[in-house]
Amino acid sequence: MHLVHCLLLLLAGLLALSHGQQPPKHHSKGHIRHTHQEVPAAGEGSPSLKIIPGNTVFALRFYHLIASQTPAGNIFFSPLSISAAYAMLSLGVRSPSRTQILEGLGFNLTEVPESDIHRGFQHLLHTLHLPGDRLEVRVGSALFLSPELQLLPRFQNDSSTLYESRFFRTNFLDSVGTIQLINNHVKNETRGKIVNLVSEIRPDTVMVLVNYIYFNALWEKPFARLMATPQDFYVDEATTVKVPMMLQDARHHWYLHDRYLPCSVLRLDYQGKATALFILPNRGKMKQVEQVLTPQMLRRWSSLLQKRYFYRKLKLYIPKFSISGSYKLDQILPKLGITDLFSQPADLSDITQQLNLQLSRSLHKAILEVGESGAQAAAATSHSFTFLSRDRHQALWFNRPFLVAIFSTNTQSILFLGKVVDPTKP
Known part of the structure; x- marks a missing residue:
């Protein structure tokens, strides 16, 4: 033997x-x-x-x-x-x-x-x-x-x-x-x-x-490198941490606020055949969004974010982490x-x-x-998706836990998948 x-x-x-x-x-x-x-x-x-x-x-x-x-x-x-x-x-x-x-x-x-x-x-x-x-x-x-x-x-x-x-x-x-x-x-x-x-x-x-x-x-649309400032990130109801936040001010992005789910979804493209989906649940709704995180839901979001209706001006804040x-x-x-x-x-x-x-x-x-040519966010209140007055732009704040999926677009493959709960923890 x-x-x-x-x-x-x-x-x-x-x-x-x-x-x-x-x-x-x-x-x-x-x-x-x-x-x-x-x-x-x-x-x-x-x-x-x-x-x-x-x-x-x-x-x-x-x-x-x-x-x-x-x-x-x-x-x-x-x-x-x-x-x-x-x-x-x-x-x-x-x-x-x-x-x-x-x-x-x-x-x-x-x-x-x-x-x-x-x-x-x-x-x-x-x-x-x-x-x-x-x-x-x-x-x-x-x-x-x-x-x-x-x-x-x-x-x-x-x-x-x-x-x-x-x-x-x-x-x-x-x-x-x-x-x-x-x-x-x-x-x-x-x-x-x-x-x-x-x-x-x-x-x-x-x-x-x-x-x-x-x-x-x-990133296809990189963030400004000198705009980072420490802001609040709300880990949970009892925990707030400071993270360097960056802003993209009033540029066009692919994003939507889901009609049927308590979340917003942002698509950020890379230079080349790759893209990222950032999924931001409403406050306290992470588990509810995770429950419907299925292949069908990813296809639905990806399909919607190819429609011109969802390509709009946006103030975007994402943390550097x-x-x-x-x-x-x-x-x-x-x-x-x-x-x-x-x-x-x-x-x-x-x-x-x-x-x-x-x-x-x-x-x-x-x-x-994630750095200046990656994803960065700014501090916000408890609301992640804020509607401003009609003559101003909408703002999307990644100031609490969110999901991220990195795709190769020419192979339709998920290269990386994750959840950012506390961006200060490596």
Whole structure:
């Protein structure tokens, strides 16, 4: 009987909004590219569109679970990073555990065959990596392997071709050196924003899988850099904090005050094929809005905010802040139906037949930084949406907890999802 050796899965997500500079152009150095394979263009009928419903379902399931566990805390994560990593890992897992993973990621396998899921991720990642003048998106995976571990050719080829994975050999007996190698790789790939992702490694570890996402963009309409002033942000009925607020004075924006729900929704576009939805519940109505946060509601808001009627002049206030989220996925995903991977029943023999692998831990960390070319808000009274006199402009104040979703518009994918409850807590 083989001894159990451990696989550690680490995920790092990052949303970085630069402060007025153009993001650096994407370079593919070190990434495995398969240019000899023709990847279909984005658009109607593209393979990635088949996985969007599943990815969205997973994103919102994950959000609702975290929100139920920490109702009064900030939330921020990258559903795409998690989905891509576990879909890739499923290549090395035998059924029924493989089916369990894919269904836990939100996919209906009677409607979307497994092969379409992997081709969909291949196309999605390829599309995200297309260079843009004002937008940089980097999503990638890396496997750190012990020198004696031999991967099965099919897993190695498929993870490289479909998910653009890279492979590194390292001596896990040298835990300090291995930890430094992994953390340096993640730090480099996220432009220095995510550091010390892993702090310890078990001595029986033979493989570490890392997935990361890096997003750097400029607002289509940046905020004035010298307008920030400390203002009140109402965390809850008993807590008020001071945050630097910025103003966009009387510019046209896409926004609406929902007729049927107690919230306002703002769309802010990036330079490039990405956009953000900021959802501001009325005071005390966060739970009510969260209850209707569904794929259908996101589509409804996105559809409405393409109508010219909702493109109007607005005084806009959003806080300048930085928040992060760290999650132990081995404790969260079993509650979403992915249980075998973190227990003995999982069969990972399609990765290697040398050892009996078991997934020991799975971590995810994401950071959101919002500055002058990102989102900023101003202090306000208890009202978030104020109607002024007829000869003046309306004003939208993000001075209390709100939701944020970052989308890639050409892939229709949620890159990041979160809730800002206290912008002073990182």
